[in-house]
Amino acid sequence: MNGWMDDISFVKEVLADKSKTVIAQTAPSVRVTVCEEFGSEPSSEETGRVVAALRKLGFDNVFDTDFGADVTVVEESAELVRRLREGGALPVFTSCCPGWTRFCVKAFPELNEHLSGVKSPQQIVGALTKTYFAEKTGKKAGEIFVVGVMPCYSKKLESREEETEIPGAKQDVDFILTTKDFAKLIKQEGIDYHSLEPDSFDELLGTASGASTLFAGTGGVMESVVRAAYYELMGGKELLPFVEDRRPGYGGTKEFTIEVGLEKPLRVAVVNGYDEARKMCERVLKEKKEGGRTIDFIEVLACRGGCVGGPGQPGNDPQQVAKRAFGLRDLDAENTRVRNAHQNPDVKKLYREFLGETGGEKAHKLLHRKGTQEILETLK
Numbered sequence: 001m002n003g004w005m006d007d008i009s010f011v012k013e014v015l016a017d018k019s020k021t022v023i024a025q026t027a028p029s030v031r032v033t034v035c036e037e038f039g040s041e042p043s044s045e046e047t048g049r050v051v052a053a054l055r056k057l058g059f060d061n062v063f064d065t066d067f068g069a070d071v072t073v074v075e076e077s078a079e080l081v082r083r084l085r086e087g088g089a090l091p092v093f094t095s096c097c098p099g100w101t102r103f104c105v106k107a108f109p110e111l112n113e114h115l116s117g118v119k120s121p122q123q124i125v126g127a128l129t130k131t132y133f134a135e136k137t138g139k140k141a142g143e144i145f146v147v148g149v150m151p152c153y154s155k156k157l158e159s160r161e162e163e164t165e166i167p168g169a170k171q172d173v174d175f176i177l178t179t180k181d182f183a184k185l186i187k188q189e190g191i192d193y194h195s196l197e198p199d200s201f202d203e204l205l206g207t208a209s210g211a212s213t214l215f216a217g218t219g220g221v222m223e224s225v226v227r228a229a230y231y232e233l234m235g236g237k238e239l240l241p242f243v244e245d246r247r248p249g250y251g252g253t254k255e256f257t258i259e260v261g262l263e264k265p266l267r268v269a270v271v272n273g274y275d276e277a278r279k280m281c282e283r284v285l286k287e288k289k290e291g292g293r294t295i296d297f298i299e300v301l302a303c304r305g306g307c308v309g310g311p312g313q314p315g316n317d318p319q320q321v322a323k324r325a326f327g328l329r330d331l332d333a334e335n336t337r338v339r340n341a342h343q344n345p346d347v348k349k350l351y352r353e354f355l356g357e358t359g360g361e362k363a364h365k366l367l368h369r370k371g372t373q374e375i376l377e378t379l380k
Contacts, residue, residue, distance in 0.1 A: 007147075007156065007175040008185055014145045014175070015058040021139055024059040025125045026050055026149040028066055029307040030179045032324050033151070036314040037183030038193045041323065048198020053182075054149070055199055056191050063129065064201045065148070068121030069224070071128070071350070072096055073341035075118040075367050077228035078359045080297055084233070084262065089113040091269075091284060091295045094221050095369075096120040098158035099302030100277060108281045110288075117368040119172070122148045122155060125205065126172030127163070127366045132354050133204055142168035147175045149182050151310030152303070165365050178312025207346050220306065222270050222299035226258060228342040229297075233260040238340070250318045251304040252276060255295065271300045 014022050031047045040046075054062045080092050095101050095116040104111055119127065126148070130141035148155060159173040166172075177185065186193055230239040239258075251273040257265040271280050277300050287293055303309045305321035313324075341347060355363045 007177055008181050008188075010175050011147055011177060011185070014147075019143075020145050021060050021137075021143055022058070022145045022147065023061045023063060023129050023133075024054045024057075024147050024149060025063045025065045025068070025122065025129075025173075026054065027122070027151060027307065028069075029151040029310065029313070029324065030149050030182065033308065033313050034179050034183055035193075036320075037180065040194075048200065049193065049196045050149075051201055052196040052199040053186050053191060053193060056196065057185065057189060059147070061133075061202045061204075062199075063125055063205050064207075065121050065125055067205045067207070067346070068123075068125035068128070069096075070341035070344050070347050071124050071367065072118055072121050073224045073228050074347060074351075074358055075363065076116050077225045077232065077342070079116055079118060080225065080229050081232050082359070084266075084296065090293060091267075091298050092116055094225070094299045096221055097154075097301045097303075097307075099152065099154040099274075100300045102154065102157065103274060103277060103302065104281065104300075107278070108285065110285060111281055114284070119367055119369055120158065122150060123158065123161070123172045124367055126159075126174075127166065128205060128350075130163075130166050130169045130172065131366060132350065135354075136204060140168050141166050144169075145174045146172070147177060148173050149177045149179070151179050151307045151312050153178060153311050154302070155312075161369070164370070179310075180312055180314060183314070205346075205350075207344070221301070222268055222297070224341060225297070225299075226266070226268060227340045229266070230258065230260055231340070231342050233262065233266075235261070250321070253280065267294060267296045269295045269298045271298060272306070273304045274302055277302065 014020050031050045034050055035041070035046045051062050076092075076094070082088065083090055083092060091114060093100075093104065093111070093115050095118060098120065101115060104115060126146045129146050130144050133139075134141055134144060148159065155178075156176040159171060159176050161171065163169045163172050227239045231237065253269060253271045253276045255267070255269045257267050260266045269280065271277050280298060280300070284295070284298075301307065303311070303316070305316070305318065305324075308324035309316040309321040351358060351363070355366070357363065
């Protein structure tokens with residue numbers, strides 16, 4: 001693979017340039033799967049070793065993409081609540097999966113107004129690194145390179161979206177290593193993965209909630225956003241754990257309702273895979289033409305099983321994908337400090353110190369896309 005899709009050589013170059021500050025961020029799906037490239041089964045115990053490997057490779061800081069997921073949840077749930085209360089295009093489609101958003105923009109342009117305008121966790125961490133982190137450390141955005149370690153080749157496309165709001169920055173995220181790229185780089189550099197002592201993420205961008213880890217598995221984005229929206233709509237009440245599995249089968253769709261104190265219950269769908277996404281889009285278009293609506297909020301992840309089944313992962317056998325998803329559930333359950341994005345004290349601190357009001361002018365400027373043009377540009 002040559003050109004911009006092969007980011008390994010570019011990452012090596014910037015790591016060798018000591019005048020640059022090179023930041024890594026890693027998605028939860030990577031942390032439960034990279035060990036498979038070294039002969040192990042998916043595990044929720046690998047986060048510390050992944051961080052240690054990134055430090056060994058020479059990254060100056062290592063941030064948790066999950067923190068960006070918490071910020072995505074806060075912004076996206078606010079967007080959903082605002083549309084439910086004040087009006088706006090419903091249903092709201094999630095926008096954290098670049099494979100899905102590009103599919104929607106190209107195949108169903110009539111539904112673009114239904115896509116959430118919030119950036120993905122990857123892009124949010126990039127934007128915050130080149131603004132909040134830069135401000136705190138006295139650096140300029142142009143001196144910082146952000147490398148995402150992600151499960152998906154579509155993340156490479158997403159990283160190319162132009163950044164126009166941050167002086168000195170051309171992109172929120174500069175390069176992407178897939179899980180397989182990351183493992184290949186570790187091997188090229190002669191690092192013994194299994195001998196690494198676990199390390200911890202850098203804290204400047206804060207600690208992530210348990211809910212944020214769920215993003216990588218189908219149903220996880222829905223669950224995280226609904227927890228936050230429920231809290232707002234129900235006047236501070238927390239959503240109880242689901243009594244049944246709200247995740248669809250491998251490559252399927254599941255629908256359900258949740259009482260949220262409105263005239264009608266919140267109607268939610270979780271869609272998994274491109275075939276099901278097309279069916280859902282056709283259904284929503286049909287309902288729009290007929291003047292009706294049967295769903296308010298729709299999570300779509302393009303890959304079957306979610307990001308844990310992404311094309312940048314070490315294979316996507318359904319049973320292996322299921323093991324990875326269980327590992328993510330373990331990470332959520334094990335996070336006793338904070339379970340939900342809207343409860344995260346570090347997210348609250350970020351808004352208090354830097355972003356201002358949720359969905360406000362500064363948050364919108366840095367955390368929301370300008371529209372679909374950036375996506376279309378990457379598809380040319």
